[in-house]
Amino acid sequence: MNEYPQTIAWHLTALAKQDPSATAAIFPGAGVSLTYGQLNERAQTVAKALCAMGLRRGEHVAIWSPNSSHYLEVLFGCSAAGNALAAINSNCLAHELGIFLKQSDATVLFIATGHSREAEYLDAIRVVCPELPEALPGELAAKAAPRLKTVVSLGAEKIPGMLAWQEFLALGDTVADLELTARDAAITGDDILLLLFTSGTTGVSKLAMIHQSCYMTDAHYLLTSHKMTASDVICTPLPLFHAWGLIVLLTSVAAGATALIIDQFSGRNMLAAMEKYRATFVFGVPSMLVAAIAELDCCQYDISTLRGGAMAGAPCPPHLVQAVLERMGASEFCAAYGSTEAAICITGSYDDPADKRIMTVGRPLPGVNLKVIDPQTGELAPSGVQGELCINSAMNMKGYYNMPEETARTIDAEGWVHSGDLACIDKDGFCTITGRSKDIIIRGGENIAPIEIEQLLYAHSQVKDAAVVGIPSDYYGEEPVAFVILKQGSIKPLELKSYCRKHIAYQKVPVHYFLVDEFPRTGSGKVQKFKLRDLALSLIKDQL
Amino acid sequence: MDRKQIESKMREILAQHVPELNAKEFTLDTPFSSLAIDSLKLSKIMVDMEETYGFTLSGSTMMKLKTLALTIDYIEQNVK
Numbered sequence: 226m227n228e229y230p231q232t233i234a235w236h237l238t239a240l241a242k243q244d245p246s247a248t249a250a251i252f253p254g255a256g257v258s259l260t261y262g263q264l265n266e267r268a269q270t271v272a273k274a275l276c277a278m279g280l281r282r283g284e285h286v287a288i289w290s291p292n293s294s295h296y297l298e299v300l301f302g303c304s305a306a307g308n309a310l311a312a313i314n315s316n317c318l319a320h321e322l323g324i325f326l327k328q329s330d331a332t333v334l335f336i337a338t339g340h341s342r343e344a345e346y347l348d349a350i351r352v353v354c355p356e357l358p359e360a361l362p363g364e365l366a367a368k369a370a371p372r373l374k375t376v377v378s379l380g381a382e383k384i385p386g387m388l389a390w391q392e393f394l395a396l397g398d399t400v401a402d403l404e405l406t407a408r409d410a411a412i413t414g415d416d417i418l419l420l421l422f423t424s425g426t427t428g429v430s431k432l433a434m435i436h437q438s439c440y441m442t443d444a445h446y447l448l449t450s451h452k453m454t455a456s457d458v459i460c461t462p463l464p465l466f467h468a469w470g471l472i473v474l475l476t477s478v479a480a481g482a483t484a485l486i487i488d489q490f491s492g493r494n495m496l497a498a499m500e501k502y503r504a505t506f507v508f509g510v511p512s513m514l515v516a517a518i519a520e521l522d523c524c525q526y527d528i529s530t531l532r533g534g535a536m537a538g539a540p541c542p543p544h545l546v547q548a549v550l551e552r553m554g555a556s557e558f559c560a561a562y563g564s565t566e567a568a569i570c571i572t573g574s575y576d577d578p579a580d581k582r583i584m585t586v587g588r589p590l591p592g593v594n595l596k597v598i599d600p601q602t603g604e605l606a607p608s609g610v611q612g613e614l615c616i617n618s619a620m621n622m623k624g625y626y627n628m629p630e631e632t633a634r635t636i637d638a639e640g641w642v643h644s645g646d647l648a649c650i651d652k653d654g655f656c657t658i659t660g661r662s663k664d665i666i667i668r669g670g671e672n673i674a675p676i677e678i679e680q681l682l683y684a685h686s687q688v689k690d691a692a693v694v695g696i697p698s699d700y701y702g703e704e705p706v707a708f709v710i711l712k713q714g715s716i717k718p719l720e721l722k723s724y725c726r727k728h729i730a731y732q733k734v735p736v737h738y739f740l741v742d743e744f745p746r747t748g749s750g751k752v753q754k755f756k757l758r759d760l761a762l763s764l765i766k767d768q769l
Numbered sequence: 770m771d772r773k774q775i776e777s778k779m780r781e782i783l784a785q786h787v788p789e790l791n792a793k794e795f796t797l798d799t800p801f802s803s804l805a806i807d808s809l810k811l812s813k814i815m816v817d818m819e820e821t822y823g824f825t826l827s828g829s830t831m832m833k834l835k836t837l838a839l840t841i842d843y844i845e846q847n848v849k
Contacts (some may be wrong), residue, residue: 341799341809342809389833489807490808491802491805491806491807491808491811492802492808493803493805494804494805494807512828515832516832519802519832519835520802523800523802523803523835524800524802524803626825642823669828697829698828698829699829699832700828700829700831700832701828701829704827704828704829717823718825719819719820719823719824719825722825723820726816736824736825736826736827736828737825737827765827
């Protein structure tokens with residue numbers, strides 16, 4: 226049963242009516258803050274502009290932007306207009322952007338300008354859509370993204386082929402409040418709100434369809450389990466294209482609190498903002514909290530207002546959770562677990578005993594059912610025995626967009642999402658993540674499919690075979706390394722790294738490259754990646 | 770390549786990515802964390818270091834290079 230069936234825009238409007246002057250979000254890097262009243266008004270304007278452009282309910286819109294106030298306006302505007310927002314990784318390169326745009330069937334793209342990577346973004350969109358500079362907004366006909374009709378720049382400057390942000394907003398003037406209200410009334414919590422890209426083991430990205438009420442339901446459970454109120458200041462250095470970043474934002478909105486959204490991440494920037502704005506909660510992936518702890522080693526910050534928060538998105542080392550509790554003074558902090566496919570945060574609570582908050586990812590939040598099964602037989606595993614973690618709740622995704630077979634492989638007939646994560650659940654219901662059954666690397670909270678990098682390496686003229694594995698990283702949790710068999714001749718590892726950097730986003734680029742004559746294989750010829758992982762660790766140890 | 774040359778090159782790389790860096794106040798032991806280096810700038814500094822010195826770096830290693838002195842030590846040990 227879904228206790229929060231409304232849209233996220235409905236919740237925003239309710240808060241804006243209740244206390245319009247309360248601060249909804251602060252972006253310390255840009256020096257921008259938004260009240261609930263301002264955010265709601267701007268979101269309504271975005272919704273009207275989308276209606277004026279002729280977008281029908283259910284049509285897809287994409288955004289490619291680092292964290293910014295406009296991101297929030299577009300997100301809530303899409304919710305009010307009933308359009309699904311495809312959140313594109315802000316670090317992606319041109320050919321990845323092309324894939325995402327085509328895969329999402331977005332008719333409108335919002336693209337960030339006025340930031341440090343503006344030139345790269347503009348070059349990338351012109352590579353994907355060379356037709357753009359000559360096209361009129363609404364009439365783009367790009368071969369690489371046939372559904373895309375309009376590109377909107379999230380800036381003031383007029384860029385050929387794009388609508389400037391103010392021009393876009395002005396379109397909404399032709400739509401009456403009543404018209405939007407009528408449209409809004411038809412939109413329900415079952416409408417798709419987000420299309421989130423996830424890495425698949427096949428190397429083909431998938432788009433998880435998340436409905437409107439999913440995140441508000443999760444947000445309410447999360448705020449209850451962390452006892453948040455409207456007076457809290459919730460710090461999130463997470464990117465808004467990431468499910469974890471979105472759910473923390475919406476939890477802050479559900480509580481009527483202030484979201485302190487770090488728009489230029491570094492440990493220093495985060496702690497300085499937490500001190501300045503008196504943050505009471507912090508949520509992040511482990512690498513962000515590693516950076517914060519490292520910063521505390523050399524500088525002092527008054528973050529005494531900090532009370533709690535959670536870390537998730539990647540394996541949470543117990544010593545790091547303990548460091549956040551002790552060094553940052555977040556006495557109610559906990560490790561948590563979630564997945565893009567099954568609501569991003571589904572475990573963890575402030576009032577669990579400290580040892581459980583450190584050593585496990587906690588118990589399931591209300592309304593969430595967890596079970597551990599034997600991955601071979603599908604049978605329920607006994608308490609304390611490792612198996613594949615499965616999740617069932619009203620917050621599960623609707624499926625993967627345009628991928629019924631992949632959906633059926635992930636969500637079974639009884640509605641259980643098979644996470645691909647290995648876990649055990651003790652007799653008291655506390656869950657511990659122990660590994661993964663799928664071939665995925667998690668770097669700094671982002672899932673990376675090794676096969677995508679392997680295919681890229683295969684495409685290099687000198688490479689005969691490639692295998693990519695994840696190795697432990699103090700900072701990112703895991704980082705990819707590549708083993709390569711050459712056809713002939715020689716190549717420097719750095720040349721392979723430069724090659725990868727040209728074609729894939731930096732977080733996917735293997736950090737080290739080992740040239741070998743053969744891979745360890747099973748009798749059936751499958752590469753034994755666990756052996757390569759051990760080999761990588763010994764080779765790196767020798768190097769350093 | 771001696772320590773002075775490495776220091777000079779590293780100062781050049783840092784100044785390129787952190788224009789606001791005050792060269793006079795930036796000593797061998799000034800924590801990098803006191804500079805306005807976000808994750809994006811860090812990745813660009815990493816690329817420049819790799820291309821200059823011909824080795825590959827991981828994120829974990831970069832996090833351990835907390836000052837210019839430690840960075841010079843690392844480069845000295847790893848440039849062949």
